[in-house]
Amino acid sequence: MKQSLFITFEGPEGAGKTTVIQKIAERLAENHIDVLATREPGGIEIAEKIREIILNPAHTAMDEHTEALLYAAARSQHYFEKVRPALDAGKIVICDRFIDSSLAYQGYARGIGMEEVLAINEFAIGKKLPDMTILFDLLPEVGLARIHTHHEREVNRLDVENLAFHQKVREGYLQLVAQYPERIHVIDAAQSIEAVVDSVWSVLWERIQ
Numbered sequence: 430m431k432q433s434l435f436i437t438f439e440g441p442e443g444a445g446k447t448t449v450i451q452k453i454a455e456r457l458a459e460n461h462i463d464v465l466a467t468r469e470p471g472g473i474e475i476a477e478k479i480r481e482i483i484l485n486p487a488h489t490a491m492d493e494h495t496e497a498l499l500y501a502a503a504r505s506q507h508y509f510e511k512v513r514p515a516l517d518a519g520k521i522v523i524c525d526r527f528i529d530s531s532l533a534y535q536g537y538a539r540g541i542g543m544e545e546v547l548a549i550n551e552f553a554i555g556k557k558l559p560d561m562t563i564l565f566d567l568l569p570e571v572g573l574a575r576i577h578t579h580h581e582r583e584v585n586r587l588d589v590e591n592l593a594f595h596q597k598v599r600e601g602y603l604q605l606v607a608q609y610p611e612r613i614h615v616i617d618a619a620q621s622i623e624a625v626v627d628s629v630w631s632v633l634w635e636r637i638q
């Protein structure tokens with residue numbers, strides 16, 4: 430039987446998650462490992478539509494509870510439509526963001542409360558946490574500078590929050606590391622892309638073998 434594994438990548442804006450996931454997925458495939466790379470919010474049609482609503486910079490009136498509920502709704506559909514079936518088929522699933530994003534951004538940085546956000550996510554997907562989480566740790570100003578310098582993706586409604594908000598996101602993530610030390614592995618995302626890929630690979634490969 431193939432070994433399924435649910436791995437999530439977390440971190441602030443511009444930390445390098447998308448870039449590194451692509452390279453890690455290629456390395457896994459080269460090693461004949463059945464891998465599915467996906468993202469949140471999104472990954473399937475319904476969740477991509479919810480993503481457009483949440484991240485549209487014109488939606489300045491969005492209440493933080495609405496925001497938290499929309500992320501949870503997108504997560505529920507994506508998890509049951511795409512992630513769970515791939516895990517049941519024995520694949521390794523790598524997801525760009527998952528529940529820890531909601532806990533850090535909505536629970537901690539928006540101030541709704543991590544317990545409250547956990548509760549709505551348990552309603553959405555049950556008590557499901559990833560098998561392993563890689564946290565790309567980086568000063569928010571460095572990540573924000575990266576996304577403003579390179580223009581491959583549009584700046585979204587969360588990107589334009591002030592620096593204090595992004596600093597709180599980082600604090601929220603670091604609280605989660607203290608809470609889940611077995612699950613969350615911290616990687617220094619200020620290194621070169623190649624060094625980050627190697628660091629992630631060594632943590633991941635140890636777990637897979």
Ligand SMILES: Nc1ncnc2c1ncn2[C@@H]1O[C@H](COP(=O)(O)OP(=O)(O)OP(=O)(O)O)[C@@H](O)[C@H]1O
Pocket residue numbers: 440441442443444445446447448449575576579581618619620621622625
């Ligand atoms: N280690 C790195 N050093 C310098 N630049 C990097 C590094 N990693 C990624 N970048 C660049 O920073 C930008 C953002 O990277 P990427 O989209 O992978 O980050 P991300 O974590 O997925 O961001 P977001 O969550 O905000 O979408 C890209 O232009 C990418 O080439």
Ligand SMILES: Cc1cn([C@H]2C[C@H](O)[C@@H](COP(=O)(O)O)O2)c(=O)[nH]c1=O
Pocket residue numbers: 442468469470500526527528530531532534535585587588
């Ligand atoms: C899943 C999730 C995401 N967010 C935020 C984090 C980012 O600002 C955007 C997603 O953009 P990316 O370019 O795909 O990283 O959404 C959040 O606040 N809460 C969540 O649960």
